[in-house]
Amino acid sequence: MNNANNNFLKVEKLSISFIQYVRATKTRIIQPISDLSVDIKEGEIMAVVGASGSGKSLLAHAILGILPGNAICQGNIIYRGEELTDERKEQLRGKEIAFIPQSVNYLDPLMKVGKQVQIGLHKKTAEKQQKQLFAKYELKESDGELFPFELSGGMLRRVMFATCVREGVRLVVADEPTPGIHPEALSEILSQLADFAKNGAGVMLITHDIVSALEVADRVAVIKDGKTVEIADAKAFQGKGEQLKEEYTRKLWNALPQNEFSF
C-alpha cells in the first residue's frame, strides 16, 4: 500500500459534543463521541457497526460537514492527505463525496423524486440517466412523477441511493441504506456499493446488519458509546469469533441469531 492510499480517509480521535440549554440560563455539555478513529482505503468497503445511539450517524455527519450548528467537533479528518475543513466538505459534498442518509427526510418533500435524482447530472442527459437509475433500482418510470410522501420507505431508500450514483464519486458514506428493502433490492444495493469500491471509491457502510455487511465489507469498525472498540478484517467474523480481539466484538458476533446456537 502506498502512502497516498493510506491517507484516503482517516478519522483520528474524533470527538463531538453538544451544548444543551437545561433552563434559560443553565447549560450542560454532552459528548456522544469521545474517541473515535476509523480509516478507509481507496477501493475498500469499511462497515461501521454499533448499537443504536453509539454515534454512527454523527460520524457520517462529521465527515459530510452537516452536523447541527451547536455541535463542537474536535479531532482530525484527513481526506486524500489533506485536512477536510468545513469549506472542503461543502465543496466535495454531493460530488466527490456522496451521502446516503439514514433518514428519508433528507429528500425535498416538495420536489418530485425523479427531479431530485436528476440534480447534479449533466442537464442534457439527466432525464435519461435518471430513468436508467430508476430501472436499476426497480422503480417504475411513473414513480418519478411522485412526491416523497407518495412512496414507501423502501422505495424512498432506493431513490436516495439513485441520487448518489454519480461519475467522479470517490467516497460513499451510506448510513443504514438497507432497512425496509426487500431481499432482491438489498443484494442490488450491496452490489452497487461493491461496484463503487471496484471502481476505486472508498465506501463507509453504516449498518446494524452485520451479516449483510460482511457480504461486501473488507473491514469492520465496531463502535460503542462513541468510541472505536475494534477494527477487524471481515474475515475475522467467523466461527465463534476467535480471531476477534475484543470481548465486546465477540459478544456482538455471537449474539447474532444464526450464531447463537453454535456453542
Ligand SMILES: Nc1ncnc2c1ncn2[C@@H]1O[C@H](COP(=O)(O)OP(=O)(O)OP(=O)(O)O)[C@@H](O)[C@H]1O
Ligand atoms: N443534535 C444532537 N444533540 C444532542 N445529542 C445528539 C444530537 N444528535 C445525536 N445526539 C446523540 O448522540 C448519540 C449518537 O447518535 P447517532 O445518531 O450518531 O447514533 P447512531 O449510532 O447513528 O444510532 P442509530 O443506529 O439509532 O441510528 C445519541 O445518544 C444521540 O442522542
Ligand code: NI
Ligand atoms: Ni444512525
